[in-house]
Amino acid sequence: MTEETIQPKLSEPVFNHSNGRLLMPETRYWPTQMWKSPWSLPTYRRGAAVLAGLITGIAGAAWFLGEAGPRVAPLYSAAEQFALSKGVPAFIISVLWTFIKGAILLAAPLVNALFAVWWERKISAHIQSRMGPMYVGWWHGALQTVADGLKLLLKEDIIPETADKFVHMMAPVVVVIPAILAFAPVPFGNELVYADIDIGTLYVFAVGGVSVVGIIMAGWSSGNKFSLLGGLRSAAQLVSYELPRTFAVVPVIMLAGTLNISAIAGLQAGYWGGIIPRWLIFYPVVGQIAFIVFLIASVAETNRIPFDIPEAESELVAGFNTEYSGMKFALFFLSEFAYVLLSCLLMASFFFGGGAAPLPFLDFLPSWAWFLGKVLILMFCFLWFRWTFPRFRVDRLMDFNWKFLLPVSLLNIAAAGLLIWFLS
Amino acid sequence: MLLAYASILILLVIATLFAGGSLIAAKLVRPRVNDTLKRTAYECGMETVGETTVQTNIRFYTYALLFVIFDVEALYIFPWAVVVRSMGAVALVEMGIFLGILVSGLAYAWKMGALQWE
Numbered sequence: 001m002t003e004e005t006i007q008p009k010l011s012e013p014v015f016n017h018s019n020g021r022l023l024m025p026e027t028r029y030w031p032t033q034m035w036k037s038p039w040s041l042p043t044y045r046r047g048a049a050v051l052a053g054l055i056t057g058i059a060g061a062a063w064f065l066g067e068a069g070p071r072v073a074p075l076y077s078a079a080e081q082f083a084l085s086k087g088v089p090a091f092i093i094s095v096l097w098t099f100i101k102g103a104i105l106l107a108a109p110l111v112n113a114l115f116a117v118w119w120e121r122k123i124s125a126h127i128q129s130r131m132g133p134m135y136v137g138w139w140h141g142a143l144q145t146v147a148d149g150l151k152l153l154l155k156e157d158i159i160p161e162t163a164d165k166f167v168h169m170m171a172p173v174v175v176v177i178p179a180i181l182a183f184a185p186v187p188f189g190n191e192l193v194y195a196d197i198d199i200g201t202l203y204v205f206a207v208g209g210v211s212v213v214g215i216i217m218a219g220w221s222s223g224n225k226f227s228l229l230g231g232l233r234s235a236a237q238l239v240s241y242e243l244p245r246t247f248a249v250v251p252v253i254m255l256a257g258t259l260n261i262s263a264i265a266g267l268q269a270g271y272w273g274g275i276i277p278r279w280l281i282f283y284p285v286v287g288q289i290a291f292i293v294f295l296i297a298s299v300a301e302t303n304r305i306p307f308d309i310p311e312a313e314s315e316l317v318a319g320f321n322t323e324y325s326g327m328k329f330a331l332f333f334l335s336e337f338a339y340v341l342l343s344c345l346l347m348a349s350f351f352f353g354g355g356a357a358p359l360p361f362l363d364f365l366p367s368w369a370w371f372l373g374k375v376l377i378l379m380f381c382f383l384w385f386r387w388t389f390p391r392f393r394v395d396r397l398m399d400f401n402w403k404f405l406l407p408v409s410l411l412n413i414a415a416a417g418l419l420i421w422f423l424s
Numbered sequence: 425m426l427l428a429y430a431s432i433l434i435l436l437v438i439a440t441l442f443a444g445g446s447l448i449a450a451k452l453v454r455p456r457v458n459d460t461l462k463r464t465a466y467e468c469g470m471e472t473v474g475e476t477t478v479q480t481n482i483r484f485y486t487y488a489l490l491f492v493i494f495d496v497e498a499l500y501i502f503p504w505a506v507v508v509r510s511m512g513a514v515a516l517v518e519m520g521i522f523l524g525i526l527v528s529g530l531a532y533a534w535k536m537g538a539l540q541w542e
Binding site for chain 1: 427428429430431432434435436438439440442443444446447449450451453454455456457460463464465466478484487488490491494495498499501502505506507508509510512513516519520523527530534539541
């Protein structure tokens with residue numbers, strides 16, 4: 001055996017100008033070398049052009065469509081007139097209309113789950129220099145999640161022998177119903193809200209808290225020690241992080257003076273000095289601390305990395321999810337992404353002015369387009385965190401909440417009191 | 425305004441129909457192959473040792489107790505936060521006293537080691 005075969009000489013990488021990849025003949029190429037000057041890569045420039053085109057196209061379509069209210073109102077009154085002429089009572093019409101609105105609202109978490117799972121896989125892939133799903137669907141694996149959902153629908157349901165069968169079946173239902181119900185008072189644009197109730201903020205936190213019961217049910221009923229431990233950890237984590245999350249919103253309510261979420265979003269319209277938007281995140285110190293505490297606690301509430309100790313794959317084999325397969329697992333997954341969307345919508349309403357444009361001359365776009373843009377940016381942060389931070393240890397996780405986040409959020413309430421005293 | 429709460433009731437019906445409907449639809453289309461080995465608990469391929477109803481750490485209970493205290497406090501603080509701007513300094517002082525009592529409780533729990541995870 002010659003020395004050359006034991007230690008083969010690595011050849012120099014060859015830059016392929018047609019597709020922008022560094023190729024090392026007969027060996028792997030190194031992404032770090034490829035990404036040293038990304039703008040020189042044709043693929044990078046093409047991707048940026050596609051992104052700019054998408055944003056311009058969506059903004060153009062939003063500008064063309066305009067606000068949702070004036071578009072829907074004539075349709076509704078026409079349908080109402082038609083139904084009244086057929087002799088349908090007004091009460092039945094309003095109930096049917098509410099059902100239609102509810103079905104549209106239900107589509108929000110479903111479409112969000114289809115999109116967010118694909119987007120998360122794409123983000124994770126590109127962070128790790130992979131391509132992610134590429135084959136299902138016409139463009140970059142766009143229908144991958146639909147295929148996954150069909151697979152989950154057709155998958156056999158395995159219930160362990162030791163499980164409590166009724167509780168095991170009810171747990172995903174108990175998790176997913178509050179996840180859908182919590183969307184009721186959340187605005188998607190100016191006047192684009194399903195149930196405009198006065199106690200919206202309290203309602204969202206109260207209803208969202210019910211999902212914890214479902215998670216404990218799942219953990220306890222599975223008849224599996226990993227599941228039990230995961231369910232208990234999840235319960236401890238969720239109830240703990242609910243406190244700073246709730247207290248982080250208190251300064252927002254103090255400054256806005258109402259619990260109605262769409263009213264809080266509406267109050268933030270306008271600009272200081274004609275340039276700085278009156279968003280709550282721009283209130284000195286109080287706004288920023290409240291936002292950061294709310295963001296951290298929301299990531300923890302959705303059981304995502306770095307706070308995913310209840311379903312840590314590498315130590316608890318997915319925690320309370322372990323014994324679930326098929327559609328039941330899909331419901332857990334759906335509710336997780338529904339809560340991500342809910343947190344992003346709440347943050348957009350509480351801290352980023354809801355449907356208000358960031359600069360005065362940009363207000364030709366309708367409010368729902370600004371909501372969509374803000375929610376997508378915030379959701380990108382959620383998905384980005386997952387692939388950037390390592391997992392918290394369970395004791396550090398609780399310490400961080402009880403010894404740091406909770407005192408900080410309480411101090412922030414005091415700071416908001418001082419700010420109000422100063423303002424009045 | 426009451427109509428908005430009625431629409432939440434309708435949303436509850438829709439959500440229940442969705443959750444039940446998806447489970448029933450899955451039950452109609454999925455295959456079913458019985459296998460006793462398949463129905464054992466998944467514990468990394470090892471056979472399950474002992475029962476699942478094991479004793480768990482008391483820490484979970486103390487955290488739950490602390491949570492109840494502070495969550496009730498949150499319920500009190502929400503209506504206060506709505507009216508604090510119109511009520512002025514008196515409301516601020518009152519809530520300061522109320523929060524002070526609870527925070528001293530948290531400090532006591534911290535000192536006694538209730539927040540220590542072992």
